[in-house]
Amino acid sequence: METVKRDSLIIGAGLSGLSIAWKLKQIPGHSFLLLEKSDRSGGAIVSHAENEYLAEGGPHGFLDNCAESQELLKETGLDKEMLKAPLKEFVRYVCMNGKLRLIPQSPTKILTAPLISLFEKIRVAGDLFKKPLEGEPTVSQWVEYRFGKALLPYVDAVFTGTYAGDFDRLLIDGVMPGVRKIEKEHGSIIYGLLKKKKEMRQKGSSTSKGLPAMTSFPGGMTRLAERLRENLTDTEEIRCNCPVQKITKTEDGWQVTTEEETFIARNLVLALPVNPALSLISPLHTPPQASIPEAQIITIALGFGKDATLPPGFGYLSPEQEKRFCLGALFSSNMFPGRTPEGHLLLEALVGGRRHPERLELDDETLIKEAVKDLKQLLDLPGEPAYARVLRPQGGIPQLEAGYPTLLQWRNELMQKEKGLYMTGFGWEGIGLNEMIKTAFRVADAIQAGEQDAGETDTKVKKIYF
């Protein structure tokens, strides 16, 4: 069995691993190798082009409000290809009582819109008098305690749209650590946010940069992974069909074993979702929990002909209380051009998630039939779809539920203790593409500086968009 040596080994060629490789390649004289289990790079990013329709089995895009992602687009030249769908031009809807209700994109506008009653708005302001909620509350417990019940369906829709999650199980400390920090510092969220806004204004930095835009590419999100992959030399810098089976610590670094080869390096990066990372590290260090739950979603791409119409906007989400088959749907042909044959429209319905894993077992025919039935009750879609394809992603979305804060702390301490070990990727510090790029850049910087990564130390408030 041959032994291959590098300065750094990266396991996993999803966006996290590819972004780290992109940055390490810029360090003069630094050798690295990216090892990927499957026969393709990109991980959760899977665009599906068929019959002139272009759908996404994974991410549909990312917001243009993250400095690191913007840097990556510029460095790769993808800024010249990208397509942008500005949020300010596209409304979203939440399904309430069987009808789509338009949702404004800013918290102030949400509060002034007639979505909740005056009495409920007064209860929302009750946040000003609430003490921080102790312990590790779930998102729903926390929202109800601070703002009352009226916001629950809207918050449910947000976490259905982002995590495909169950807000009765997701922890507020896991999904919104920045907001929780404000609560602990100021008591009230409303007061804390207003104070922060004032401080920023006094410092001269603008607080209202306007709404960001959703970014993708003419060939879909796969283009991002392909561009990063193109930069790497086959076999020398990236190897696909190379599932890592075991990692071992050596005197001066790390040893990685696949079925056919052994690799050694000073630095080892696990650029993996939480669960595969835990299964590789567990024989060396026992984590506080063996795995975390994941929420799998199925995307059902549906094309309709000229007689169908869509309302303006990005799509809709449905809170659990509506008891609908689909979690929501993206109005994909409204977002980006070139996703359908001339005059057609494309919807991408989302099914399953943390609350409905049983729907993942349904056959394609049933999924399409049930999704179409559901959508026809909400939208103007006469006739049968001209195109239908069920996309079943391999992995799920990591769920930051009970035990997650302890697990994250364990990882951060482990990375400090184990020289040359870095753990980043899907679910560790967020679940979005921007977060993957941001943490990948931080890891690459730490490797270049010969330092350990401490995990995110400055938790910022993330803005919420439906």
Ligand SMILES: Cc1cc2nc3c(=O)[nH]c(=O)nc-3n(C[C@H](O)[C@H](O)[C@H](O)COP(=O)(O)OP(=O)(O)OC[C@H]3O[C@@H](n4cnc5c(N)ncnc54)[C@H](O)[C@@H]3O)c2cc1C
């Ligand atoms: C259905 C869905 C929709 C999403 N929508 C959005 C969205 O609209 N916007 C957004 O910002 N984010 C979205 N996300 C999240 C986004 O896709 C992820 O943040 C991102 O793709 C994660 O990248 P990653 O490299 O960390 O992990 P992954 O993409 O999971 O990549 C990990 C890689 O590691 C490989 N691997 C695993 N085990 C081994 C092993 N033992 N040896 C070697 N290789 C291994 C896997 O094969 C995989 O290629 C979505 C995710 C899903 C699943």
